[in-house]
Amino acid sequence: MGKYLAKRLGQSLLILLGVTVVTFLLLFLLPADPARQIAGRSASAATVESVRQQLGLHLPLWEQYLRYLGKLLQGDLGRSFVQRTEVGELVWSRLPATLLLMAGAIGFELLIGVPAGIVAAMRRGKPTDNAVMIASLVGVSAPQFVVGILLLYVFAVQLEWFPIGGYGTFAHLVLPAMTLGILGGGWYGRMTRSSMVDVLRQDYIRTARAKGAAEQRIVLVHALRNAFLPLLAMIGIDIGLFMSGAVVVESVFGWPGIGQLAWQAIQQVDIPIIMGVTLVSAVFIVAGNLLADLLAPLVDPRIRLR
């Protein structure tokens, strides 16, 4: 177990290092010139050049990268080109909102996806099953901004149940979490269904029936635990996904999370923020997967971590 953890952590560090290299390269391949962007369109060439010197953008790429990496190893994500504030602080201040949205979204996905998948599996081939499958397909394929705006219109504008946007109370969380959750819930529903259908065919389910267990107990106790493993892996992936991919939803609902920070930074070619956000997202993706793998033996005792 200790050895396994050390190995996985070592791999994770390598992955994160790779992420910094690739992101750095991609950002400098961009046709936009950050120095020009910051100095302003009407600035003279001399001004732009002095900005460039100031930011260290005149140095060779590899030297810039090594400097960045050196600071990173000391826990310094650098300063924003535009706002001149610490990137670490900026990301840190946005983290609670993003984590809250992530938790809400995953909770919502599980809440609608798992029961729907279970019901579909139990009624396989019947109208209920077809209805769930069609609904999940709609959920999976609907664009986030459409769902978001639709929910806003119905529940915030027409019914006035929830605020139109912003952050602070549970009511603020509901609609953005629902938007993300409806999409993800479709995946969870389909995954739960196929996993359940597979498990319900197993011999040990017949044994449970022969033992006199009721159908409900068989599904919720005997089958669900066995069917949960693929879902656990998916939750791990979602932890990373929502860390980086909630940009659209955060924009639609004015949610002050990391997605918005990233969106602004991309528009302003604010390289240190983009780097910082990418890196933090990568950390969460890696950590989410690691967490799912570490928890897997608790769900299925046959799994050994090696």
Add this chain to the structure above:
Amino acid sequence: MALLEVEDLTVSFAGSGRRVTVLDGVSFTLDAGEIVGLVGESGCGKSITAMSVMRLLPSPPSRVDRGGVRFAGTDLLSLPERRMRAMRGNRIGMIFQEPMTSLNPTFTVGWQIDEALRLHTGLNAEQRRARCLELMGLVGVGAAERRLGQYPHELSGGLRQRVMIAMALACGPEMIIADEPTTALDVTIQAQILDLLVTLRRDLGTAILMITHDLGVVAEYCDRVVVMYAGKVVEKAPVESLFARPRHPYTTGLLASMPRLDSGRGPLASIPGMVPSPGSRPPGCPFADRCPNVLPRCAPEMPPLETGPDGHAFACWNPMP
């Protein structure tokens, strides 16, 4: 009165566009404390019979068209599902062929044995624990404390089958249905498990319906035999009578295809052809096209199952002498 009475049981499955009869008028009985062997080739309907008695066949597609199953005087087929559940695992235990896959991999064996007690008895946690330990002793599992905390994948096939038996025995059932309980095990373990079942029958008086394709098992462990072929019972007899004088040519064929140590060398006999699949069975005797004694009337006309004075019954127009 018999403990289990299966009377004219006829079960069909909805196939693609038509119904296919898989069990056709199956009748037999099992007395309290008796071991009855249900034998036949694969696809004869042995397991379907067991599953029908337990009402574990999914319906649809399956359907009981005719007949009845009475257990200790209760008509199982008309029992509401809730009361049928109170029978399963409580008064009727079941053991399956594959101990590898028949135990839930994500729960400890202790939890799985305990579940039967939780479902059917009012015992408290302490009493159930004591009963689980007792059961492990009963089925001959040593280091019971430790075993109860283990998962199925940590146990050998033989131990898992013992755990299955402990689970089936948990509530002190009057009858156990053992569906090929040793087919998936090593030969040495097979004998151990069968001996265990016989010991349990002797000590606890549990009746056993033993489903097997192995006539050796039947000869050694059973009191009576029911031979099935293509969804029908073709011969029923006490073990001694059946082995001394098999009357149905199918039974003779089965006996002849048993490997024996005393019959010298030479090729092992076999029955030519295959069991007709449900849906392509002839109106008469289903064995007609493989039968060495076949008469013109066999294919169109099913012989009745007639019981002789010695309790030996067979369905054949031209039986073995």
